[in-house]
Amino acid sequence: MKLHFLDALYARPGPYASVYVDTSRDVDDPDRAIELRRRHTRSDLIALGADPATAAASADAVGTDADLPGRHGQALFATHGELVLTEELTQPPPVDKTQYGRLPDAMPLALQHGPDIPYVAVVLTRVEPKDSDTAPEDLLVKLQTGRWPSNAVAPRALTSLRVPVHGWHQEAERLADELAHLIDLGHADTLVACGDTWARGVLVNRLPAPLRNRVVAVPGDGQDIEPGRALLEPQLADLFRGRLSAHDRDRLDSFAAQRARRPASEGLPATVAALQRGQADALVVNQPAEKWPPIWIGADPEQVALSAADLETFGATGYEEQPADAALLYAAVATGAELIVVPRKETPLEDGIGVLLRY
Template sequence: MRLSLLRPVIDRPGPWATVYADISHGTEDAEKQQELTASATTAQLFALGADEATCGAVHEALVTRREGEPQSHAGRVLFATNGKVVLNAPLPGPPPTPFAAWGPVPRIAPFLAAIGDDPVCLVVRLDRTGADLAVLGQQGSEDAGKVTGAEWPVHRTTSSDWSETHFQAKVENTWEQNAGEIADAIRRTAQEHGAEAVILIGDARERHLVHEKLPEQLRGITYESEHGGRAAGSESDLVERDIAQVRAEQERQHVVEVTDRFRTGEGPGGKSAPHAAAGIPALVEAAREHRIDTLLVDPHGADTGRQVWVGDGADQLAVRGTELQYLGDDVRPAAARADDALIRSAAASGAEVVIVRDPERAPSGGLGAILRWTEEPTPE
């Protein structure tokens, strides 16, 4: 999971107001309900100790309708501090349990659990003359350019005359040339955006031609959809279903690969064990030393809600509030949830976070890490 979306939250000190809200607008009195939700939420934050400026910013964000927001089944998460909403992000649907929280660390874990691994996917709508490319990821859909190939000749004829047969060969050559240009654009764009999957949408012949011209590494993560195409009006709900299935499969495969590495203790680059850590004390120590490469989180694990102690810095963590050497002598220790504190620290150090929903694959207690390196033994 890429955590760049959380960068504005990770880089700022708290305290933080966190709100998970159901902002569906499907009823006739939606505006009134929105105002009631905003008022109740800010009243709860104020009671928890939030300052008036931050409460006011949250209230304003909750009553403001955002452009393009769906009419129903909508959810949002807000992170606010010092009178400003730092991040106001959509959720895939209403939160299972809307809530508001106030504390030293933002409640990040439910947001990551809601959006999942969210693999970056390159969607290519193509035909014989070119392709339109789009990247799907944390920021939604982003135009990634187009390929304009040769437009003539691209249509066969039915005659068997020699000259017509010669023309047919030119058509085949045009198709091959255009497919090569599309494949080259896919390679460049996938590399630029770090695509974890590619989906080709269009007629079968064009899809197969492009697929065959991709580098071997890309072919292994490229899928084809027989629904829809490049022409206007050719899209269908089945295309969206195919894209969702591909992204879900990529997420599943990634979780399997990461949890297998965690179980065997295999570190980045295939380095041998021991490169895994589990248990709050070991994870806190690894976070302080910036040694977490990949943090595994089961949202329902027993350790996720355990209390740890934090300072202002993302690497200021301790198992006990008396460990001032880790929290800073001039810092007043504050209690926070282990999952949120570890996610904040992992994100600040550029680590990856993987949500593991399968209890059979999750670390014991719900939290674990693959480490960047281990302590080297001291020579005797």
């Protein structure tokens, strides 16, 4: 998983206020619950040493996702009185969390972005003709691209087409070309389709043969879309549970081959050493994540170490102790490394972390 969505957090110096808050709407009197969370966010950040402007910017953003139904949360990051990044969370945090420090507490957000599977969802439904009872049936086509799971609560634009059934063969050919282009560009690992069986078969048969095995048929009619939620969200959740994106699966295979040759590819010391040398191509992190002891960072991203003494040997000055997950993610983003989130039961790692090397 590429980490470009975090670039804004490291484009300016901290200190950062980091807030993870439950903003679900499926509770009694959600507006009152969210107002209480705003107050707690402000007071908690002030108690942690945040300046009033940064505390206010963070608190004011709590609950600004009021149009989003169901269970969800927010991740908010602010510095110097300005909100820098707001992200919807597909799952609310177990407990609300506020932090204030030199680095943003962005690892929980990054972990929720995994497995970051690019997909296309298509729903095909026969509908009554517009004009008269004697007119031929139409086919309603709904299409949406996304990355799972982040776009479940921040869906991209939904495309809707209404096509006469007798014209579907021609329209399906055009749509198949468009879908093949998306897959070729890496914007989709999987084409998830539901609805009319005949219409789906026509579309699939017009895809290039190598891409037909990317199609997964799921049950349902796709008509119960909640505003602000992804097309086919329940079906996507069932389909992608426990899976990795094709990109991450390839990287994990490379990591497994590397680990067989070089056992010192996992564990916190090996990961820190790779980041120090700028050799980390990807961090491999177990989910659920482990709690690592704090580590030390200097002024530059590569100045990361397990102790202050280690940094002194590199000639680092102005170093300080930081939470390990925040420091590791900062070093990964700054040095262009990726993140692979893998279930612990599938690939258990020493210390819950490993590193795929560049060289």
